[in-house]
Amino acid sequence: MASTMTEERALSPGEVPETQALTERPQEWAQNLNIHLVCADCKEYPPNLVEEFASGDTVCGSCGLVLQSHVVDTRSEWRTFSNDDQGNDDPSRIGEAANPLLNGSQLSTTIAYGQGDARSRDLNRAQNRANADKTTKALLAAYKQIGTLCDSYHLSHSVADTARQLYKMTDDTKAFKGKSQDAIIASTIFISCRQNNVPRTFKEITSLTKVPKKEIGRTFKALEKFFQKHTQSTVAKNETYTTTTSTKAQDLCGRYCSGLDLPQQISVIAGEYADEMIKAGLLAGRSPLSIAAVSIYMMSHLMGMPKTPKEISLVAGVSDGTIRTAYRHIFEDRKALIKPVWLEKGGNMDLLPQA
Ligand SMILES: [Zn+2]
Numbered sequence: 337m338a339s340t341m342t343e344e345r346a347l348s349p350g351e352v353p354e355t356q357a358l359t360e361r362p363q364e365w366a367q368n369l370n371i372h373l374v375c376a377d378c379k380e381y382p383p384n385l386v387e388e389f390a391s392g393d394t395v396c397g398s399c400g401l402v403l404q405s406h407v408v409d410t411r412s413e414w415r416t417f418s419n420d421d422q423g424n425d426d427p428s429r430i431g432e433a434a435n436p437l438l439n440g441s442q443l444s445t446t447i448a449y450g451q452g453d454a455r456s457r458d459l460n461r462a463q464n465r466a467n468a469d470k471t472t473k474a475l476l477a478a479y480k481q482i483g484t485l486c487d488s489y490h491l492s493h494s495v496a497d498t499a500r501q502l503y504k505m506t507d508d509t510k511a512f513k514g515k516s517q518d519a520i521i522a523s524t525i526f527i528s529c530r531q532n533n534v535p536r537t538f539k540e541i542t543s544l545t546k547v548p549k550k551e552i553g554r555t556f557k558a559l560e561k562f563f564q565k566h567t568q569s570t571v572a573k574n575e576t577y578t579t580t581t582s583t584k585a586q587d588l589c590g591r592y593c594s595g596l597d598l599p600q601q602i603s604v605i606a607g608e609y610a611d612e613m614i615k616a617g618l619l620a621g622r623s624p625l626s627i628a629a630v631s632i633y634m635m636s637h638l639m640g641m642p643k644t645p646k647e648i649s650l651v652a653g654v655s656d657g658t659i660r661t662a663y664r665h666i667f668e669d670r671k672a673l674i675k676p677v678w679l680e681k682g683g684n685m686d687l688l689p690q691a
Contacts, residue, residue, distance in 0.1 A: 373385065373394065373403055373404065375396035375398065375399060375401055375403060376401070376403075377396070377399050377401055378396060378398045378399055378401075380398060383396070384396065384397035384398050385397060385403070387407060389407070389409050389411075392405060392406050392407050392409075393405050393407065394407055437475070437479065437500050437501065437504055438472055438475060438476070439471060439472060439475070440472075445463070446460075446463070447459050447460045447463045448460070474507075475504070475507060478500075478503055478507070478517065478521060479500050479503070481521055482496055482499045482500055482503065482521055482524070482525065483496050483500075485521070485525060485544055485545060486499065486525065488544070489536075489540075489544050491525075491529065491534065492532070492534070494532055495525070495528050495529055495532045495534060496528075498527075498528035498531055498532060499521075499524040499525045499527075499528035500524075502524040502527060502528060502559070502563065503520065503521065503524045505563065505566060506520060506524070506559065506562070509562075509566065511562055511566075512558075512559075512562075515555065516547070516551065516555075518545060518546075518547050519547050519551045519552060519554075519555040520555060520559070521545065522541050522542075522544075522545035522547040522551075522552050522555070523552055523555040523556040523559050524559065525541060525544075525545070526538070526541045526552060526556055527556065527559065527560065527563075529541075530581070530583070533587075535583040535584075535587050535588075536583075537583060537588075537624075537625055537653070538552055538553060538556075539625070539653050540653070582624070583624050584610075584611075584624055585607075585610040585611070585614065585624040585625075585627035585628040585631065586607040586608075586610050586611050586628075587607075587624075588624055588625060588628040588652070589603050589604075589606040589607040589610060589628050589631060589632060590603045590607065592628055592629070592632055592648070592651050592652050593606060593632060595651040596632070596636070596643055596647060596648065596651055598632070598636055598641060598643070599641070601639070601681065602632075602635055602636055602639050602641060605635045605638075605639065605678050605681075605683075606628070606631045606632045606634075606635040606636075607631075608675070609631045609634065609635055609673065609674070610627050610628055610631040612673045612675075613627060613631065613666060613673065614627065616669065616672070616673060618665065618666050618669060619662055619665060619666065622662065623654070625652055625653060625654050626652075626654045626658050626659065626662055627662070628652060629648050629649070629652040629654050629658070629659050629662075630659050630662040630663050630666060632648055632652075633645060633648055633659050633663060634663065634666070634670070634688065635678075637687050637688050637689055638674065638678065638683045638684065638685070638687060638688060639678070639681075639682060639683050640682065640683075640684065640687055642687070642689075644656075645657075645659040645660055645663075663689075663691055664691040667688075667690075667691035670685070670688065671685075
């Protein structure tokens with residue numbers, strides 16, 4: 337009889353008998369969702385249950401027997417305060433988070449127009465006049481200007497936000513009071529671009545903000561010095577201001593190449609070539625703009641997608657004459673600097689224009 341109950345077979349090494357495996361594994365606790373709460377007296381199914389939140393009981397709706405106490409109230413805990421949009425669910429218990437870019441806690445009272453009678457209107461006006469915060473208004477105007485400028489240049493939100501933060505720093509200390517507002521905004525955008533690794537040239541910021549290049553340069557220098565000093569003394573240690581490094585030719589290649597509809601491959605090669613030229617000491621003293629431009633000129637020819645100096649000059653903002661002159665300087669050293677890998681990728685030295 338025992339042989340019919342237990343099936344006997346040889347176990348392979350390491351294998352646990354089935355019954356043993358079941359008992360040994362501790363069962364994870366889980367709520368048994370199969371339990372129905374039914375009134376013991378009425379035994380109705382489905383049960384007629386009433387949840388009484390005031391007392392925290394679950395009560396049988398038919399006979400009144402308390403079936404469960406200490407019920408957890410799972411309803412939303414907010415209360416609706418706004419009377420003006422009754423009928424709509426208004427789950428807001430709180431206002432917006434305080435904007436760190438503005439001063440103060442931004443908690444304010446507004447007097448409503450009410451029925452629109454003269455007294456409430458006068459009260460509203462009087463309160464508005466008392467509350468007109470001039471510094472906040474000026475800040476908001478500056479932030480808006482930064483936002484508009486960054487938007488018009490397709491700069492990301494993080495660039496705009498960094499610029500706003502920098503602007504707030506200058507505004508807080510009043511160190512630049514009386515200086516041209518436009519120049520400060522232009523410089524903060526310039527620094528912000530560098531800090532966010534999307535460097536723009538002074539020339540580009542000038543064409544964006546209409547602030548003369550010289551003025552941006554001067555304000556930029558003063559601001560950078562100020563930020564360094566300011567963050568050292570006041571801001572927490574982990575929030576130190578890192579001085580921006582000047583724009584590298586390599587950083588510009590990517591943007592210029594995309595402006596010229598050149599593929600990513602050429603942009604990378606042009607960047608590397610620009611780097612090689614700088615390392616070799618070629619074109620020393622020339623601006624990163626012209627180094628990037630001439631590198632793109634040469635590499636676009638090498639890779640068989642030639643661009644004329646004129647086309648490049650429109651994107652890079654340097655004259656085509658500058659590109660031609662620079663090309664004459666670097667043409668001699670091409671053999672030493674062009675990497676064999678590029679030739680394997682389809683580069684051809686014979687395609688290079690003669691200088
Ligand atoms: Zn009942």
